[in-house]
Amino acid sequence: DTAVSQTPKYLVTQMGNDKSIKCEQNLGHDTMYWYKQDSKKFLKIMFSYNNKExxxxxxxxxxxxxxxxxxxxxxxxxxxxxxxxxxVYFCASSRGLAGANTGELFFGEGSRLTVL
Amino acid sequence: GESVGLHLPTLSVQEGDNSIINCAYSNSASDYFIWYKQESGKGPQFIIDIRSNMDKRQGQRVTVLLNKTVKHLSLQIAATQPxxxxVYFCAVEDRTGNQFYFGTGTSLTVIP
Structure with a gap:
């Protein structure tokens, strides 16, 4: 079973369109994240949620x-x-908030978005 | 915020040799550090972690060393295999910001 799963894996679309990426984790974690990875592999956090907040x-x-x-x-x-x-957009989850001694991030496989 | 850097963006080693990947961080209050491995087309995967109350931690073929004095972290891979x-990332936990900061990544290539 995949712990953190995100869909779609690939997304090609035109400028100006609206698109969604979905993420689900079956680890029972309280905290989830979205990271963006650019072409130089740099990972930057975008958002985090803790218990839907x-x-x-x-x-x-x-x-x-x-x-x-x-x-x-x-x-x-x-x-x-x-x-x-x-x-490439990565979803991740952790047991609790980073900084609260709750362990590491678990990542999904990524969603590669290409805008033409 | 946190600044995390890696000394070498690329590293090539012969199969069987040991590899060392380095990471520097800036926040002396950071107390939890992780190394991740990212294979092509996949998400980062946890390799090993270390807390600031330790200087060294060993896993299977991997060792993480932490030097808090100079704010430096390294990952050693023994008997490197193809x-x-x-790409290897260090991640540093920012307690106040409730997030992890990632280094820029080192691409390791193992030459058969």
Whole structure:
């Protein structure tokens, strides 16, 4: 069973479109994250949620809107896609908030978004 | 915030040799550190972690060393194998920011 699963794995779309990426974790974790990995492999946090509550929103354009219907799911919706949004987006989860002695992050396999 | 850097963006080693990947961090209050391995087309996977009350921790073929004085972290891989070829990241926990900061990654290539 996949611990952190995200769909779709690949997404190719035109500029200006709206798209969503879904993430689910079956680890019973309280905290979930979205990270963006650029072409140079740099991983940067975008959002984190703890028990459905937004904890971190790291200067991400408001075209990006996370939604957490329950603590096992964290979806990412992107409006008006731009070329610069092309990247690999990783969902991750942890037992609790980072910094609270709750252990490591578990990552999904990534969703590669290509904006044409 | 945290600044995390790696000394070498790429590293090539002969199969069977030992590999050392380095990481520098800036926040002296950081107390939890993780090494991740990311294979092509996959998400980062946990390799080994260490807390600030330790200087060294060993796993299977991997050792993490922590030098808090100079804020430096290293990952040693013994008897490197082709399957070790991947990008390796250090991650540093930021207690106040409730997040992990990731280094820029080192791409390890193992030459058969």
């Amino acid at each position: 937004l904890i971190i929103n790291e200067t991400v354009p408001n075209r990006f809107s996370p939604k957490s219907p329950d603590k096992a799911h964290l979806n990412l919706h992107i409006n008006s896609l731009e070329l610069g949004d092309s990247a | 399957g070790d070829s991947a």
